[in-house]
Amino acid sequence: MNARTGSRSFLALAGVVVLWASAFPAIRVGVDGLGVAALSFLRLAVGAVALAVVAPFLGVRLPRPRDLPLIALAGATGMTAYQVLLNWGEVHVAAGTASMLIAIAPVFSVLLGRAFLSEPLTRHVMAGSTVAVGGSVIVALAGGSTGFSTGALVVLAAAVVQGVYHFVSKPLLRHYSGLEVATYAMVAGTVLALPLLPATVRAVSGAPQGSLVSVAYLGLLPSAVGFVLWGHAVARLPLAVSTAALYLVPPVALVVSFVWLSEVPRLLEAVGGLVIIGGVVLINRRSSAATREGRVRVTAEHRADSATRPAAPLPRPLGSSPSVAQPVPVTGTTQGSTGPAGHLTHDVAAPVPLRTPRSATACD
Numbered sequence: 001m002n003a004r005t006g007s008r009s010f011l012a013l014a015g016v017v018v019l020w021a022s023a024f025p026a027i028r029v030g031v032d033g034l035g036v037a038a039l040s041f042l043r044l045a046v047g048a049v050a051l052a053v054v055a056p057f058l059g060v061r062l063p064r065p066r067d068l069p070l071i072a073l074a075g076a077t078g079m080t081a082y083q084v085l086l087n088w089g090e091v092h093v094a095a096g097t098a099s100m101l102i103a104i105a106p107v108f109s110v111l112l113g114r115a116f117l118s119e120p121l122t123r124h125v126m127a128g129s130t131v132a133v134g135g136s137v138i139v140a141l142a143g144g145s146t147g148f149s150t151g152a153l154v155v156l157a158a159a160v161v162q163g164v165y166h167f168v169s170k171p172l173l174r175h176y177s178g179l180e181v182a183t184y185a186m187v188a189g190t191v192l193a194l195p196l197l198p199a200t201v202r203a204v205s206g207a208p209q210g211s212l213v214s215v216a217y218l219g220l221l222p223s224a225v226g227f228v229l230w231g232h233a234v235a236r237l238p239l240a241v242s243t244a245a246l247y248l249v250p251p252v253a254l255v256v257s258f259v260w261l262s263e264v265p266r267l268l269e270a271v272g273g274l275v276i277i278g279g280v281v282l283i284n285r286r287s288s289a290a291t292r293e294g295r296v297r298v299t300a301e302h303r304a305d306s307a308t309r310p311a312a313p314l315p316r317p318l319g320s321s322p323s324v325a326q327p328v329p330v331t332g333t334t335q336g337s338t339g340p341a342g343h344l345t346h347d348v349a350a351p352v353p354l355r356t357p358r359s360a361t362a363c364d
Helices: 003-058 065-089 095-102 105-117 123-140 150-172 178-192 194-205 209-236 239-261 267-308
Strands: none
Touching (some): 003 065, 003 209, 003 239, 065 095, 065 150, 095 123, 095 150, 105 123, 105 150, 105 267, 123 150, 123 267, 150 178, 178 209, 239 267
16 A cells, blocks of 8 residues: 555544544434434435445445345435434433444444454453443443433433444344445335435425435435445555544544534533443454464464475476375365454465455444
C-alpha cells in the first residue's frame, strides 16, 4: 500500500467515524418532527435507493437465492428492528448516551458465536463482556427522575439486535463483501418496514423542514456513503486498525451532540460509556492476540514440515533405466483443519496466506 492509497484509506475511515457519530444527534432532530415510524422507514428507504443506484458501479453482485432467508434475517434485525428501537430509545435518551450504549453490540455477537457456532469464550472475552455489561448498567442507572432510564433499555435492545446482525452476517461474509451484505440487508430491511408506510405518509405531510433534511442526511450520508467508505477502508487497511477506529464513534458523537444540540452528558453516563468501550477493547485485543498466535502456529508447522520432508530426487539422464526404486516425495497436508480465523486451511507444506475476514457493520 503506497502513501497515497494509505492516506485516502485513513481519510475514508475518518469519514466513517464522523458520519456514524453524527447520526445519533441527527436522529434526535428527525424523530422530534417525524416520529419513530416515519424516521425509521424513510432512513432505510433513502439508504436502500442510494446503495441500489451505486451498486452496479461498485461491483455489488446479486445474492444467491439460497442466501435470501439469511439476508432477510439480517435485514429484520440489523436494519428494521435496529432503526425502530434506536429511534424509539432516542426519544428519551440523549444522542451521546445512545452512542455509548450501542458500543456494547459486539458483546452480544461474541455470546451468540459461543452459543451457536461453538466459538471459544476465553477468560479475556468473558472479562471484557462483563465489564461492558457493567458499563451499560451504569449508563442505564444514570438517567431519569428515579435514577433509572427505560429509554436506555430500549437502546440496549437495539444493541442486542445489532449484535444479532453481526452474528447472522458471518456466514454471508464467506461469499460476499461487507458492502454487498450491507446493501442486501438495507434493501431487505426496507421491504420489511413497509407496514410503517401509512404512518410515514401521514407524518411527512406536516413534518418541519429540519426533520426532512435530517432524514435525508441520515439515509444518504451515514447509511449509504458511510457503508461505501467503510468497505473502501477495510479492504485496504488492517482489520485491527479499522475496528479500533470505531471506538472513536461514541466520543465523537458526544462532541457533535454538544455542538449541534448543546447536550452535556451526566458524569455517571460518561463513566459508564468509558467502561463499555474498555470492555469492548478488551474483547477485541484478545481476539487480535489469538489471530497472531494462530499465524505463528501455522508458520511453525510449515517450517517443521519442510525440515522433515524428504528431498526431491535428482532427475535421471534421458534414456537411462533406474537401478533402484526412486523415492516418492511426501507432501504434508492437514485436510479440513481449522485456521486461527476459523477458515479451513489445506496443504500446510506450502505457506498458507491468512485471509483477513471482511467486516460488515451497521452502526447507528
